[in-house]
Amino acid sequence: MASQPTNASSRRSVITVEHLSKRFGAQVSVNDVSFEVYEGEIFGFIGPSGSGKTTTMRLITGIYEPSGGRVRMLGQNPHHSASRLHERFGYMPQLFVLYPSLSVMENMNFVASIYGMPWWKRKAQVREALDFAELWEHRGKLAGNISGGMQRRLELAATLVHRPTIIFVDEPTAGIDPILRAKFWQEFRKLRDAGRTLFVTTQYIGESEYCDRVGVINKGRLIAIGTPVELRRRALGGSEAIDLTVDSRHTCPMLEQILKPLPNYRGIEDLAHGTIRVYVADAGEATPDIAAALQEAGVEVKSLSEYKPNFDEVFFQLMEQDAADHPDETQDSEGVTLERLERRSDRQATNQGRK
Amino acid sequence: MPLIKMLVRLSAFLGKEVAEVRRQLRLVFTLVLGPFLILFIFGIGYVSKQQSLTTIIVGPPGTQARSAEIKKQFAVEQLDVREVTEDLGRAMSELHDRRVDAVAVIPTDPYSDILGGKQAELRLNVNEIDPVKINIVYFLTYAYSNELNKRILEAGFKQGQAGLTDLQGQVGQLRQAVNRLQAGLQANDVQAVTKESGDLLTSSNSVLVVLAVAGGAVNNDQLAAVPISPAGQQKVDSINKAQTAIRRLNDNVQAIRSDALRGQASREQQVQRLKQVDEDLATLEATTGQITNIAPGVLVSPFRAIVKNEASKEDNSNGVEINFINYYTPAVLALLLQHIAVTFAALSLVRERTIGTLELFRVAPIHATEILVSKYVAYILFVAVVGAALVGALVSPLLGVPFKGDPVWFSLTALALVFASLGLGFFISLISQTESQAVQLSMLVLLTSVFFSGFFLSLSSFNQYVQYGAQGLPITHGIQGFQQVMLRGQLPTDYVIGALTTMGLIFFVINWLLFRRELAKG
Numbered sequence: 001m002a003s004q005p006t007n008a009s010s011r012r013s014v015i016t017v018e019h020l021s022k023r024f025g026a027q028v029s030v031n032d033v034s035f036e037v038y039e040g041e042i043f044g045f046i047g048p049s050g051s052g053k054t055t056t057m058r059l060i061t062g063i064y065e066p067s068g069g070r071v072r073m074l075g076q077n078p079h080h081s082a083s084r085l086h087e088r089f090g091y092m093p094q095l096f097v098l099y100p101s102l103s104v105m106e107n108m109n110f111v112a113s114i115y116g117m118p119w120w121k122r123k124a125q126v127r128e129a130l131d132f133a134e135l136w137e138h139r140g141k142l143a144g145n146i147s148g149g150m151q152r153r154l155e156l157a158a159t160l161v162h163r164p165t166i167i168f169v170d171e172p173t174a175g176i177d178p179i180l181r182a183k184f185w186q187e188f189r190k191l192r193d194a195g196r197t198l199f200v201t202t203q204y205i206g207e208s209e210y211c212d213r214v215g216v217i218n219k220g221r222l223i224a225i226g227t228p229v230e231l232r233r234r235a236l237g238g239s240e241a242i243d244l245t246v247d248s249r250h251t252c253p254m255l256e257q258i259l260k261p262l263p264n265y266r267g268i269e270d271l272a273h274g275t276i277r278v279y280v281a282d283a284g285e286a287t288p289d290i291a292a293a294l295q296e297a298g299v300e301v302k303s304l305s306e307y308k309p310n311f312d313e314v315f316f317q318l319m320e321q322d323a324a325d326h327p328d329e330t331q332d333s334e335g336v337t338l339e340r341l342e343r344r345s346d347r348q349a350t351n352q353g354r355k
Numbered sequence: 356m357p358l359i360k361m362l363v364r365l366s367a368f369l370g371k372e373v374a375e376v377r378r379q380l381r382l383v384f385t386l387v388l389g390p391f392l393i394l395f396i397f398g399i400g401y402v403s404k405q406q407s408l409t410t411i412i413v414g415p416p417g418t419q420a421r422s423a424e425i426k427k428q429f430a431v432e433q434l435d436v437r438e439v440t441e442d443l444g445r446a447m448s449e450l451h452d453r454r455v456d457a458v459a460v461i462p463t464d465p466y467s468d469i470l471g472g473k474q475a476e477l478r479l480n481v482n483e484i485d486p487v488k489i490n491i492v493y494f495l496t497y498a499y500s501n502e503l504n505k506r507i508l509e510a511g512f513k514q515g516q517a518g519l520t521d522l523q524g525q526v527g528q529l530r531q532a533v534n535r536l537q538a539g540l541q542a543n544d545v546q547a548v549t550k551e552s553g554d555l556l557t558s559s560n561s562v563l564v565v566l567a568v569a570g571g572a573v574n575n576d577q578l579a580a581v582p583i584s585p586a587g588q589q590k591v592d593s594i595n596k597a598q599t600a601i602r603r604l605n606d607n608v609q610a611i612r613s614d615a616l617r618g619q620a621s622r623e624q625q626v627q628r629l630k631q632v633d634e635d636l637a638t639l640e641a642t643t644g645q646i647t648n649i650a651p652g653v654l655v656s657p658f659r660a661i662v663k664n665e666a667s668k669e670d671n672s673n674g675v676e677i678n679f680i681n682y683y684t685p686a687v688l689a690l691l692l693q694h695i696a697v698t699f700a701a702l703s704l705v706r707e708r709t710i711g712t713l714e715l716f717r718v719a720p721i722h723a724t725e726i727l728v729s730k731y732v733a734y735i736l737f738v739a740v741v742g743a744a745l746v747g748a749l750v751s752p753l754l755g756v757p758f759k760g761d762p763v764w765f766s767l768t769a770l771a772l773v774f775a776s777l778g779l780g781f782f783i784s785l786i787s788q789t790e791s792q793a794v795q796l797s798m799l800v801l802l803t804s805v806f807f808s809g810f811f812l813s814l815s816s817f818n819q820y821v822q823y824g825a826q827g828l829p830i831t832h833g834i835q836g837f838q839q840v841m842l843r844g845q846l847p848t849d850y851v852i853g854a855l856t857t858m859g860l861i862f863f864v865i866n867w868l869l870f871r872r873e874l875a876k877g
Contacts, residue, residue: 061717061718062717062718063714063717063718065875083360083720083721084720086718086719086720087720089718090718091714091715091718093711093714093715095711096711097710097711097712097714097715098710098712098715099371099375099710099712100710101374101375101378101379102371102374102375102378103374106370106371106374109370110367110370110371111715111719113363113364113366113367113370113371114364114367114715114716114719114720114721115364115719115720115721116359116360116361116363116364116720116721117360117363118359118360118363119363142378168718
């Protein structure tokens with residue numbers, strides 16, 4: 001799974017985004033977004049469809065000019081940069097944008113040419129990129145005749161052919177099967193391990209786990225940024241959680257009375273049918289204390305384990321918090337529906353005294 | 356190193372476009388062979404024969420009985436007479452049903468019209484909606500009436516000439532009559548003088564008419580400005596002399612006759628007049644030989660226009676064979692080169708947009724200028740190969756189209772034409788949203804080119820504004836340049852290559868601005 005959290009202060013920032021905004025007419029697509037991406041990390045940019053992921057990526061790569069704020073990639077403004085900067089990053093668009101009437105090899109040669117790679121120098125790099133994408137055997141096939149998954153891999157190979165140090169990948173796993181999706185992430189990790197920096201957008205929330213750091217964007221606003229562990233903690237209101245199952249005779253208020261004196265205790269939530277979630281400052285420290293306190297109170301504990309919410313949960317929780325912070329805005333993107341948020345809000349009501 | 360990188364980027368589209376075209380051979384064949392075959396079939400299928408009208412001749416009662424004679428008299432090359440009838444209603448019904456092209460109605464009483472001092476009307480009824488055909492009908496009608504008038508005059512002169520030939524014999528008889536007149540005068544026989552002078556006048560009047568016509572043919576204002584040679588002057592003088600002689604002869608014989616009838620003239624005076632008549636007859640005898648040698652057709656149509664075409668092989672050993680295939684081939688070639696260049700360029704950038712590769716270009720270290728130049732180079736090379744193959748096929752012994760000029764100048768003209776056409780094509784591509792829109796606009800350019808470039812209709816057929824507009828089409832200059840080099844063996848005028856290059860440069864700048872803006876806006 002994900003590597004160890006990046007120590008941000010020790011890494012060099014290769015992308016700096018400060019108060020970045022982009023308007024298309026009256027519509028604000030990116031709103032006052034600031035973050036940094038460090039050298040050698042996989043930075044995931046996650047958000048529902050239409051949240052501003054691709055627009056942000058296009059602003060960083062210089063395709064769009066910002067309406068406000070500023071972007072620096074390797075210290076330069078990508079929108080007004082010399083060719084040298086463009087040679088140092090690669091961009092894989094969301095859709096297949098190569099020529100279907102050209103073969104895999106011809107497409108690779110074309111992309112290598114527009115990056116100014118002479119034919120006598122590009123051979124090895126084309127081979128390397130095609131090998132990496134496992135397409136060397138298919139180099140003679142027309143790009144229009146290969147499968148959708150292979151087309152995505154061809155795009156990745158074309159993005160890598162000039163050996164960029166920063167790689168932008170826009171929703172690489174959208175619409176492809178889970179096996180290929182896992183393979184893509186495996187390849188991204190290989191690239192990261194080789195010292196490349198990856199900026200990956202995705203709407204698959206679970207893929208956050210594969211990233212070193214994640215930025216969560218919603219309606220053009222960056223609502224959270226951090227390592228997956230940090231985000232999970234943040235989704236739980238800065239706490240950790242322990243789920244325990246007890247006899248249904250023991251009600252939530254009864255258990256709260258037992259556990260409240262414990263030093264790590266933060267709150268309790270009745271999940272239903274004797275399943276209780278206890279919020280604590282540190283799950284590792286609190287677990288033996290809880291077990292002991294319940295045993296001492298004569299409560300039979302059927303199960304007890306640390307609760308690690310999956311990223312769907314984390315994401316929805318973050319969205320929920322964002323919706324609470326901005327009650328005047330209506331969530332209407334397809335990634336998070338109003339109905340789902342309302343359901344989550346109902347559950348939140350039962351979460352007593354978490355903070 | 357940056358230079359090498361730039362050259363590599365410039366070459367990027369060369370390989371890519373060649374590979375794409377290689378996989379779209381059907382499109383190439385359609386683009387090249389389609390219009391080529393259509394025009395080739397037109398070239399070999401078009402028969403340039405003189406138009407004629409299938410006609411029914413309708414005449415007054417009695418015509419039917421003399422139909423063969425009338426058919427012979429009224430049928431000319433321009434009228435293919437199907438039948439002669441008196442039934443105007445049926446003939447008009449045939450015309451209405453478009454089974455014949457025309458109904459010619461002979462005037463009911465042409466003699467009365469002519470002798471009454473007005474032209475007899477020969478009405479030609481047609482039933483036509485095609486303005487081109489109507490113009491042909493007007494021309495044919497004009498030619499028809501000229502031909503009929505010429506025939507009538509010619510027949511008249513033939514008959515007149517016969518009288519003139521007899522006159523030489525009559526002159527001899529006249530001399531005898533003059534002798535008899537002299538004898539009559541000496542005998543103071545008034546009756547004999549009156550009779551002989553009367554006969555003499557009748558004959559001399561007809562000679563007078565013929566001489567007047569012959570004299571009129573050469574002595575008129577129309578020819579006054581034309582310089583005359585000594586030999587020609589001698590002949591004109593003979594005619595004039597004969598005319599003077601016949602008029603004086605007439606006057607003197609008339610005077611002798613009048614004086615004899617009134618009995619007033621002195622004998623010496625009559626003898627003196629008779630002596631003058633004798634001299635005039637001698638003059639007449641000397642000149643009528645020359646007059647009778649003039650053919651009636653020459654008297655009716657003294658001038659015949661002869662065309663000598665410097666560009667034609669028939670009149671000039673350096674010329675070419677004049678036919679439709681040879682004439683239209685340079686124009687077809689120009690049209691094909693323009694059409695291929697415009698269509699490929701028009702589809703080129705719009706395809707990049709629809710495929711999405713523009714997004715790739717936006718993040719790559721390639722500039723709008725490099726992309727455009729690269730595409731120009733790729734398509735110029737491609738169209739050059741197609742053009743060379745076409746020219747090779749056309750000038751091969753199989754088709755045998757002449758190529759008289761310098762291939763280098765032809766290539767330069769073709770290069771300028773393709774450069775301007777690509778500019779037009781890229782402009783279409785940049786203003787089109789979809790491929791079908793680009794194809795439609797390319798077809799509009801093709802249609803405009805066929806109508807307004809001088810391809811089928813000469814540019815001089817249009818008003819000056821359309822002529823100015825036509826200068827904005829690359830093909831207008833391409834046709835002129837190609838015809839100049841291929842058929843006349845001359846260099847294309849500076850204007851041709853200059854205009855095409857200027858047009859190409861203007862398009863390049865506009866396209867560069869538009870494309871740069873499109874790439875920048877993302």
